[in-house]
Amino acid sequence: MKKIGVVTIHSDYNYGAFLQAYALIYILRKEGYQAEIIDYRKIPNHPRKDPFPVNILFKLINSKRIKRYKNFIKPTLGTKTYPTLDSIMNKFDGEYDILISGSDQIWNPKCGGFINQLNPAYYLAFASNKKYKKISYASSIGSYLFNENEQQQIKNWLSEYSSISTRELAGKEHLQSFIDKDIKVTLDPTLLLTKEEWLKQAKPYKTNDKYVLVYYMVELDEVLEYAREIANKNNWKVGLITNQISKHPLVDLNFRNCGPGEFITLVNNASFVVTNSFHGTAFSVNFQKNFISVYKKDSPQRAQTLLTNVGLSQYLLKNPKQISCLDLNIDYKEATAILKKLRQDSLNFLINAIEN
Numbered sequence: 001m002k003k004i005g006v007v008t009i010h011s012d013y014n015y016g017a018f019l020q021a022y023a024l025i026y027i028l029r030k031e032g033y034q035a036e037i038i039d040y041r042k043i044p045n046h047p048r049k050d051p052f053p054v055n056i057l058f059k060l061i062n063s064k065r066i067k068r069y070k071n072f073i074k075p076t077l078g079t080k081t082y083p084t085l086d087s088i089m090n091k092f093d094g095e096y097d098i099l100i101s102g103s104d105q106i107w108n109p110k111c112g113g114f115i116n117q118l119n120p121a122y123y124l125a126f127a128s129n130k131k132y133k134k135i136s137y138a139s140s141i142g143s144y145l146f147n148e149n150e151q152q153q154i155k156n157w158l159s160e161y162s163s164i165s166t167r168e169l170a171g172k173e174h175l176q177s178f179i180d181k182d183i184k185v186t187l188d189p190t191l192l193l194t195k196e197e198w199l200k201q202a203k204p205y206k207t208n209d210k211y212v213l214v215y216y217m218v219e220l221d222e223v224l225e226y227a228r229e230i231a232n233k234n235n236w237k238v239g240l241i242t243n244q245i246s247k248h249p250l251v252d253l254n255f256r257n258c259g260p261g262e263f264i265t266l267v268n269n270a271s272f273v274v275t276n277s278f279h280g281t282a283f284s285v286n287f288q289k290n291f292i293s294v295y296k297k298d299s300p301q302r303a304q305t306l307l308t309n310v311g312l313s314q315y316l317l318k319n320p321k322q323i324s325c326l327d328l329n330i331d332y333k334e335a336t337a338i339l340k341k342l343r344q345d346s347l348n349f350l351i352n353a354i355e356n
Contacts, residue, residue, distance in 0.1 A: 001032065001033065001034050001269075002033050002034070002097045002354065003033070003034040003035075003095065003097050003098075003243070003277065004028055004033050004034065004035040004096060004097065004098045004099075004100060004251060004354070005035075005036060005037075005038040005094050005096040005098070005099050005100070005211070006021075006024055006025060006035065006036070006037050006038060006099075006100045006102045007037075007038050007040055007077065007100070007101055007102060007106070007121060007122060007124065008020070008021045008024070008037065008101075008102025008103060008104060008106055008122075009021070009041075009042065009057040009102075009105070009111065010037055010073055010076075010077075011041045011042060011254065012042075013062065013065065013066055013069050015241075015260055015263045015277075015279060016104065016190075016213075016277065016278065016279030016280075017104050017277060018069055018072060018073050018081060018256075018260045019190050019260050019263070019264075019283075020102070020103045020104050020138075020188055020189045020190050020279070021037060021073065021076065021102060021104070021189075021190055021203070022072065022073060022076055022201075022278060023188075023189035023190045023193050024100070024102050024103065024137060024189040024192075025037060025076040026076075026197075026312065027189065027192045027193070027347070027350070028350075031347075031351060033354070034344045035100075036076060036077060036078040037073075037076050037077050037078060038078055038082070038088075038092075038094060038099075038158060039078050039080065039082060040075045040082040040085075040088045040121055041081065041082065041083050041084075042085075042112060042113030042119065042121075043113040049129045061243060062243055064257040065243060065256075065259060066201070067156060067259075068257070068258070068259025068260070068261065069259050069260065071259070072201075072259055072261055073260075077108045078093065078094070080094070084248065085113070085119065085120075085121055087169070088121050088126050089120065089121065089125070089126045090126075091320065092127060096132060097132070097133065098132065098133045098134075098135065098354055099124050099127055099132045099133070099134050099135075099209075099253055100134075100135050100136065100137055100188070101122060101123065101124055101134075101135070101136035101137070101139045101161075102136075102137060102138075102139065103138035103139060103140060103167055103188055104140060104191050105135060105140045105141065105142040106119075106122040106139055106140065107122060107123070107139050107140060107141045107144075107154075107171075107208060108140065108141050108142040108143075108144045109144060109150075110142070110144060111142065118150055118153060118154070120157070122139075123154065123157035123158065124157070124160070124161075124232055125157050128160075129160035129161075129162075133162055133354075134142065134160050134161045134162060135161060135162055135163040135164070135165075135353040135354070136158075136161060136163070136164045136165055136166075137165055137186060137189070137349075137350055137353075138165055138166065138167040138186045138187065138188055138189060138346075139164075139165070139166055139167065140166060140167040140168060140171055140302065141166070141168075141171045141174065141175070142171075142299050142301070142302070143299040143300075143301055145174060146174070146346075147177075148159070149223070151178040154175075154178075154179070155178060155179055158175075158179055158181065159181075161355035162353065162354040163181065163184075163349070163352075164179075164181055164182070164184070165184040165185065165186040165346075165349055165353075166184075166185055166186075167185070167186065167187075167300055167302065167305070167307045168185065168277045168301045168304075169185050169301075170301040170305070171175070171301070171304050172184075172185050174291070180322045181186055184349050185305070186190070186345075186346040186349055186350070187342055187343060188278070188279070188282055188306075190279060190282050190283065190286070191282055191285075191286055191306075191339065191342070191343060191346075192343055192346060192347060193280045193286075194286075195268075195286055195287050195288070196288075198264055198283075198286070199264065199268060201260075201261055201264060202260050202261055202262075202264040203259065203261030203264070203265060203270065204262075204265060205224075205255065205258065205262040205265045205266055205269075207239070207253065207255075207269075209236075209237045209252075209253060210234075210235075210241070210271045211231075211236055211237040211238065211239035211252070211253055211270060211271060212225045212227045212230050212231045212236050212237070212238050212271065212272045212273070212274055213237065213239050213241070213255075213266055213270035213272070213273045213274070213275075214238060214239065214240045214241065214251070214266075214274050214275070215273070215275045215277050215280040216240075216243050216275065216277065216280075216294075217274065217276055217277045217278050217296065218296070219276060219294075219296075219297075220248065221250075222276075222294060223276050223294050224238065224240075224248060224250040224251065224274075224275055225250070225320050226292050226294055226317070226320050226323065227250070227272075227274040228250045229320060229323060229354045230272055230274065230328070230334060231252075231272075234271070234272075236271050236272070237252035237253050238250060238251050238252050238253070239251070239252065239253035239254075239255055239259055239266070239270075240253070240254055241255045241263065241266065242254050242255065242256065242331045243256055244256075263283075264283075265282065267280075267283045267287055267289065268287055270289060271290075272289070272290050272291065272292075273289050273290070273291040273292075274291065274292050274293075274294065275291065275292075275294065276293065276294040276296045277296075278296075278297070278302035278303050278306070280293070281293040281303045281306060281307065282306060285307075285312065285335065285339065286339070288332045288336065288348045290328055290329060290330050291315060291319055291330070292315055292323070292326075292328075293307065293315055293316045293317070293326045294316075294317060295316055295317060295318040300316070303316055304316060309338065309342060310338045310342070311334055311335055311338060311340050312330070312335055314326060314331070
C-alpha cells in the first residue's frame with residue numbers, strides 16, 4: 001500500500017480550507033492508499049493581520065468554533081507537527097512514497113503564510129524527487145500573476161513534479177506560459193465527494209426557519225442585498241454564518257460557532273444560498289441547491305471555471321438587477337451529469353498520477 005503525504009492549507013479557520021483538505025484525504029483513503037496531511041502549520045491569517053493581543057481575543061471569542069474545526073480535521077493529520085517553515089524545510093523526514101501539493105490557494109503568495117512571498121513548503125521544496133514522487137492536485141494560484149523572479153523559482157520547483165494539476169483554467173494558462181509541462185485542470189477536492197458522502201460528516205445545527213443562507217468572504221453588504229431580495233419575495237429569513245453576536249440590519253438569523261460539520265448542515269437545509277465564496281458555490285452545486293454566486297471582484301476565476309464547466313455560469317451575478325432575469329429554480333439534470341463526468345475525470349488523473 002502506497003503511503004501519501006499531502007501538504008495543503010489546513011490550519012486557517014476557514015470552511016473551504018478545512019473541507020478541501022479533509023476531502024482529498026478521504027478520497028485517497030477510499031481508493032486504498034495510506035494517506036495523511038503533513039501537519040505543516042503556516043502562519044495563520046488572523047494573527048498575521050492582527051498581532052498580539054488581538055489574536056488572543058480572536059481565539060477566545062472563537063474558542064467553540066475552533067474546537068469544532070480541530071475535531072473535524074484531526075483524523076486526517078499525521079503524527080508529527082511542523083510548526084514553522086524552518087522545521088519542515090530542514091527537519092522533514094516523513095516516510096512516504098508520494099508527496100502531493102494539495103488544493104486551495106497554496107501557490108498564491110497572498111495566502112501562503114507570508115505577505116506576498118512564495119512559500120517553498122507548498123511547492124514541496126523540502127523534499128528531493130530522488131526519494132519522493134511529487135504531484136499536485138488542484139493546486140491554485142487564485143488570481144495572482146507571478147513576476148519573472150518568481151517564475152524562475154517556481155519553474156525550478158515544479159520541474160521535480162511528475163504530474164501537475166490546477167483548480168482553475170486561468171491558473172493553468174498562466175503557469176504554462178513559463179513552464180514546459182502538461183497541466184490538467186481538475187475539480188476542487190470537495191467536489192470529489194458526493195452529497196451523500198458529505199452528509200455523513202455533517203453535524204446538527206437546529207433552526208426551525210426557512211432561510212436564505214449567506215456565506216461571504218468579502219463585501220458583505222453587497223451579498224446581503226441579493227439575499228434580502230430573494231428572502232423578501234419568498235417570506236424567508238436571511239441567515240448569516242458569522243461569529244458576531246450583533247446582527248447586521250439585513251440579517252434575521254446569526255448562525256454562530258459553526259465548524260465544518262455544521263456548515264455542511266446549514267448548506268443542506270437552506271432554502272436558497274447566496275455566496276461570494278468559491279466553496280460556498282461548490283457546495284451549492286454539489287448539493288443541488290438553488291443559489292446565486294456573487295461575482296468576487298478580486299478573484300472571480302474560481303467560481304467562473306466551476307460554473308462554466310457545469311453549465312451554470314448565468315448564476316454568477318454582478319448586479320442584483322440580474323435576479324429578475326433568472327429562473328431561480330435550477331434544473332440540475334444536465335449540471336449533475338456533467339459534474340459526475342468531471343468527478344470521474346479528476347479522479348482518473350489523481351490515480352494515474354499516483355500509479356504511473
